[in-house]
Amino acid sequence: MPKITNPVLPGFNPDPSIIRVKDDYYIATSTFEWFPGVQIHHSRDLVHWELLTHPLSKQSQIDMIGNPDSGGVWAPCLSYDNGTFYLIYTDVKSHSGGFKDTHNYLVTASDIMGPWSEPIYLNSSGFDPSLFHDDDGRKWLVNMVWDHRKGKNSFGGILLQQYSVEESRLIGPIQNIFKGTALGLTEAPHLYKKDGYYYLMTAEGGTRLKHAVTMARSRSIDGPYEVDPTNPILTSYEKPELTLQKAGHGSLVETQTGEWYLAHLCGRPLKPSENCNLGRETALQKCYWTEDGWLRIVGGEAQVEVEAPDLPTHAFPPVAAKDDFNEENLSIHFNSLRFPLEEDWVTLKERPGYLRLFGRESLNSVHHQSLIARRQQAFKATAETVVEFKPENFQQMAGLVYYYNTKNYYYLHISHDEEIGKCLGILSSNRGLYDEPVDERISIEGVERYYLKAVLSYSDLQFYYSHDGEEWTAIGPVLDASTISDENAEINVNGYFLGQGFTGAYIGMCVQDLSGQKKHADFDYFKYEEMK
Structure with a gap:
């Protein structure tokens, strides 16, 4: 049966x-x-x-x-x-x-x-x-x-x-x-x-x-x-x-x-x-x-x-792990925050075969974020993308985000530093407390395409980067994935919930331009795979 x-x-x-x-x-x-x-x-x-x-x-x-x-x-x-x-x-x-x-x-x-x-x-x-x-x-x-x-x-x-x-x-x-x-x-x-x-x-x-x-x-x-x-x-x-x-x-x-x-x-x-x-x-x-x-x-x-009920078996084709952004529309499994997909901030047309995101507000914003992500649906999973981005200042960022809400996230991103130029770093927020859990940003000046990956295993999150998508290097410490949860988002003061969480972990791509210049980034693919 x-x-x-x-x-x-x-x-x-x-x-x-x-x-x-x-x-x-x-x-x-x-x-x-x-x-x-x-x-x-x-x-x-x-x-x-x-x-x-x-x-x-x-x-x-x-x-x-x-x-x-x-x-x-x-x-x-x-x-x-x-x-x-x-x-x-x-x-x-x-x-x-x-x-x-x-x-x-x-x-x-x-x-x-x-x-x-x-x-x-x-x-x-x-x-x-x-x-x-x-x-x-x-x-x-x-x-x-x-x-x-x-x-x-x-x-x-x-x-x-x-x-x-x-x-x-x-x-x-x-x-x-x-x-x-x-x-x-x-x-x-x-x-x-x-x-x-x-x-x-x-x-x-x-x-x-x-x-x-x-x-x-x-x-x-x-x-x-x-x-x-x-x-x-x-x-x-x-x-x-x-x-x-x-x-x-x-x-x-x-x-x-x-x-x-x-x-x-x-x-x-x-x-x-x-x-x-x-x-x-x-x-x-x-x-x-x-x-x-x-x-x-x-x-x-x-x-x-x-x-199960006594009904004929009716299976569906498996969901493709990799999206090369070659279709007219994004996969049904991708979502945006609070706002529909519109050509002024997200497009598959301006550069066919790429997802182009124009930088808007910060990850703290409840108004206009440029973020496209999908649900994490297994305790063990990997997510991978490659991004082309030419930041001109530290307020411009693009990369791979592990996101719960505006107060709880981990963000592996490309940005610009006055001393080392184009660079790679991690941002985090835990209940609204901002941090950068890497000792020093890594210079990637002169590299046009950069591969980014997240490996999730129950409560552990490890970010990786690569020049070619074949050889990967870990960046930063093993992060606590359990903070990306309803329970960690909850703040109860004398019986009143001043912070509540009812959603779940998302992983995806995002771009910010806090200068207002709307600097864009191009993502060549996004790959999400679940592991036993």
């Missing part, structure tokens, strides 16, 4: 929303400040998955300029009804301290590949919105409500309101239908209907080690909701032996053959730091319904090997 191997979507792919349309399965996941918005993966057997599309591909659909680290697209909900795909998402403008500015939108398409509509504004009362299509034709939005008041439960419950397709807006009364369980931090609501019950699935415990999936049910959509007596139905908390930690934030799908699966968020901590530099990932667990109508996980916990 074939097996599902978890995580099915490795690397930064959190908050899964899974659906089936005929024989096709789709999972939408959060992308936060990375552009384009929302990842949608596709499968036909729940075993093999491919990255299919990003529906929020225009700035008019998601304008994230100035959004904070780990702001932007939170917890998309993908659904389908009567020939139309519906995608609900939050654009988070602030999330640290007492307040959260969370604007919720809806886009639609008749085809999963688009085109997707311009957004319809829904509300701003909280995050994790989800759309439920009832069998009487009505549609309902649920989202958690954020309560900023001192002494109140910040996660103030789950709001319910009807959505009118005809009017393209929410209508009718707003009701708080569920205040959560003793686990607290009630979020990520999804409604399902089965055998006359409305089932409300939520995430509780917070999206860290205490994360969990909980369930409640009611005969009426607006409650009251009866809590599952065995809640949580899934958690990894206080089960350190499990590979998949942080299990929570789930959504359900039923196969063509009547089997049930739960897609859920998980993380795989590094040892001994317990940091997850691969970010929060997506896994699948097989489920069943008890005679008294409650959902249960086969095996009772988050497992790496799961029995």
Whole structure:
């Protein structure tokens, strides 16, 4: 019998929303400040998955300029009804301290590949919105409500309101239908209907080690909701032996053959730091319904090997390790920060066969960075590129970056020094503390092309450089890759999160020109390989 191997979507792919349309399965996941918005993966057997599309591909659909680290697209909900795909998402403008500015939108398409509509504004009362299509034709939005008041439960419950397709807006009364369980931090609501019950699935415990999936049910959509007596139905908390930690934030799908699966968020901590530099990932667990109508996980916990459904095998071609930049468009696996690809800062046309990036703002910027990168999706991996760059001053830099957010990164770069000319060095930032972890910059004056490489092995990162791409020399010390993680980005002061991280490690190419002259660099290829 074939097996599902978890995580099915490795690397930064959190908050899964899974659906089936005929024989096709789709999972939408959060992308936060990375552009384009929302990842949608596709499968036909729940075993093999491919990255299919990003529906929020225009700035008019998601304008994230100035959004904070780990702001932007939170917890998309993908659904389908009567020939139309519906995608609900939050654009988070602030999330640290007492307040959260969370604007919720809806886009639609008749085809999963688009085109997707311009957004319809829904509300701003909280995050994790989800759309439920009832069998009487009505549609309902649920989202958690954020309560900023001192002494109140910040996660103030789950709001319910009807959505009118005809009017393209929410209508009718707003009701708080569920205040959560003793686990607290009630979020990520999804409604399902089965055998006359409305089932409300939520995430509780917070999206860290205490994360969990909980369930409640009611005969009426607006409650009251009866809590599952065995809640949580899934958690990894206080089960350190499990590979998949942080299990929570789930959504359900039923196969063509009547089997049930739960897609859920998980993380795989590094040892001994317990940091997850691969970010929060997506896994699948097989489920069943008890005679008294409650959902249960086969095996009772988050497992790496799961029995696959009885469906024909449908594999996809492997993703090419090397991108020579010979196509008209960048690979779907590359992302930019907060801003779409535009010819004034990134182009494949000006020098065919090369990716040209024009230098803009620093790695600290939440506005206009020239950075193209892809997710790290395995603990052991290498990334390699070659760059042609002619810096004229120290404010011009280009190279290979290992990036979490504006406060946490390592950067192997080419720049210019008044004394030694063109040179190679490393910049780092840990929780916003700037450093240069090399004793002296290395002169590469007179060398037109320079090869750069990063070798990742769990918590270790070693940078290398080469004149020819064959013989490599290590530069700098072995760096701590575990700092490029949610956990290291978190800053908690008296219960208020002044720094939060919800993404994962990226590796890629970037250029800065802090002088404003927009000096460009050309990258001939980018190679990403995973190792056993």
